[in-house]
Amino acid sequence: QVQLVQSGAEVKKPGASVKVSCRASGYSFSNLYMHWVRHAPGQGLEYMGTINPFSGATDYAQKFQGRITMTKDTSTSTVYIEVNNLRSDDTAVYYCARDGSYDYWGQGTLVTVSS
Amino acid sequence: QAVVTQEPSVTVSPGGTVTLTCSSSTGPVTSGHFPNWFQQKPGQAPRALIYRASNRHSWTPARFSASLLGGKAALILSDVQPEDEAEYYCLLFYGGAHYVFGSGTKVTVL
Numbered sequence: 561q562v563q564l565v566q567s568g569a570e571v572k573k574p575g576a577s578v579k580v581s582c583r584a585s586g587y588s589f590s591n592l593y594m595h596w597v598r599h600a601p602g603q604g605l606e607y608m609g610t611i612n613p614f615s616g617a618t619d620y621a622q623k624f625q626g627r628i629t630m631t632k633d634t635s636t637s638t639v640y641i642e643v644n645n646l647r648s649d650d651t652a653v654y655y656c657a658r659d660g661s662y663d664y665w666g667q668g669t670l671v672t673v674s675s
Numbered sequence: 676q677a678v679v680t681q682e683p684s685v686t687v688s689p690g691g692t693v694t695l696t697c698s699s700s701t702g703p704v705t706s707g708h709f710p711n712w713f714q715q716k717p718g719q720a721p722r723a724l725i726y727r728a729s730n731r732h733s734w735t736p737a738r739f740s741a742s743l744l745g746g747k748a749a750l751i752l753s754d755v756q757p758e759d760e761a762e763y764y765c766l767l768f769y770g771g772a773h774y775v776f777g778s779g780t781k782v783t784v785l
Contacts, residue, residue, distance in 0.1 A: 605764050605776040619772035661726030
């Protein structure tokens with residue numbers, strides 16, 4: 561069955577970087593784009609961007625351009641998102657979600673940014 | 676960037692029907708926005724309910740339906756059950772990586 565398994569919770573200081581992983585299984589990894597979405601406490605869902613696991617091409621939401629990097633490792637069917645220069649308002653649960661109508665989601669990774 | 680607006684909250688009685696809407700600041704919502712609808716309960720990942728405006732996923736109960744209505748995307752919850760209490764989000768596509776989530780609607784079953 562399709563599964564997206566994300567890495568564990570992270571605590572970072574302001575100005576640091578964090579890299580979250582999302583390992584896919586149960587389907588052909590390269591065939592479907594992967595999206596990243598975050599959910600800050602008390603806020604709504606926020607779309608961050610997408611990666612093509614076949615080519616590695618990325619497309620980021622304007623708000624995040626220059627501050628996030630999405631990459632992939634085909635050998636392990638894993639995609640990554642790295643967020644740089646963290647601020648307190650980056651504290652959120654980060655999700656990966658498979659294209660194909662966002663049918664499958666990772667369990668979420670809590671990133672806490674605190675001094 | 677476009678702003679996608681939903682009702683902040685609605686209350687519905689068990690067995691009742693409620694319609695949630697999703698509007699775009701750029702104009703009418705159309706099939707070209709490929710509207711998706713999601714349900715999210717506290718502490719859980721979002722769950723996809725509807726894709727491409729009106730298509731249910733295999734796991735979506737038949738009491739959830741959706742359409743384009745009066746320039747908005749609409750999610751209709753019929754025969755509402757207590758377990759339907761959750762936050763509901765729409766997602767619209769504007770091209771490239773330009774997807775925007777709606778502000779979310781909290782559905783209370785009371």
